[in-house]
Amino acid sequence: GAISRPNAWWPSQYFAFDESKVGAGASFHVVHEAPTGELDGYVTYSIEHNWDNGIPRNVLGIRELTTATAPARRALSQYVSGVDLVETIRTWNSPADEALRWMLRESRRLRVTRLHDQLWLRFVDVAAALASRTYALEGELVIEVEDAFRPGAGGRFRLAGGPDGAECRRTSAEPDLCCRAPELASMFLGGVRPRELARAGLVEEAVDGALARADAMFAVDPLPYSQTWF
Numbered sequence: 001g002a003i004s005r006p007n008a009w010w011p012s013q014y015f016a017f018d019e020s021k022v023g024a025g026a027s028f029h030v031v032h033e034a035p036t037g038e039l040d041g042y043v044t045y046s047i048e049h050n051w052d053n054g055i056p057r058n059v060l061g062i063r064e065l066t067t068a069t070a071p072a073r074r075a076l077s078q079y080v081s082g083v084d085l086v087e088t089i090r091t092w093n094s095p096a097d098e099a100l101r102w103m104l105r106e107s108r109r110l111r112v113t114r115l116h117d118q119l120w121l122r123f124v125d126v127a128a129a130l131a132s133r134t135y136a137l138e139g140e141l142v143i144e145v146e147d148a149f150r151p152g153a154g155g156r157f158r159l160a161g162g163p164d165g166a167e168c169r170r171t172s173a174e175p176d177l178c179c180r181a182p183e184l185a186s187m188f189l190g191g192v193r194p195r196e197l198a199r200a201g202l203v204e205e206a207v208d209g210a211l212a213r214a215d216a217m218f219a220v221d222p223l224p225y226s227q228t229w230f
Contacts, residue, residue: 041067062091097227118226119184130168137216140163144175176210190220
């Protein structure tokens with residue numbers, strides 16, 4: 001899913017975008033058409049022209065690359081990579097699991113210059129939140145949640161979920177995992193594996209095998225990505 005963009009958003013945000021972030025000059029818009037005839041992606045870019053004693057040092061800045069399918073993303077990435085007289089391609093706000101590195105003939109030419117966060121969650125009702133999503137694998141977990149800001153929102157919760165939905169309610173059973181509310185929110189979105197948080201000392205495995213189960217249940221593909229800033 002993604003945040004919808006009302007008609008008023010485009011002239012005020014998209015077309016008034018600060019082009020200094022990705023280059024300057026006129027914008028170009030290219031769409032991708034699937035074999036079925038449906039439009040399943042587009043890329044908007046501009047070119048910053050820079051010639052050094054007759055040598056092109058032009059920079060292509062991708063303002064936005066949006067696709068509904070992996071083939072469309074590959075095709076549009078290949079298109080911008082083939083624009084004539086361009087030495088460098090810059091993009092911003094790419095997904096954390098962007099596959100572009102593996103499309104390149106020389107993957108070391110790709111540089112990640114900045115990592116930034118976007119969506120933060122604050123659980124008001126832990127049970128309702130955990131029950132609202134699906135899970136990659138059928139399983140059960142008892143999670144003890146510490147909420148320093150709203151202690152009443154914490155507690156122990158039994159989660160039973162899978163690809164078709166989930167149920168979650170408070171319980172007095174012994175926990176499989178223990179964590180704070182912020183770490184649970186990261187697990188919920190799926191962008192960080194519970195095992196990674198455990199290595200950082202932020203999630204405690206109370207029962208052997210619980211981390212592996214949580215990793216499998218909370219996994220998402222693709223990783224969470226908020227393309228529209230808000």
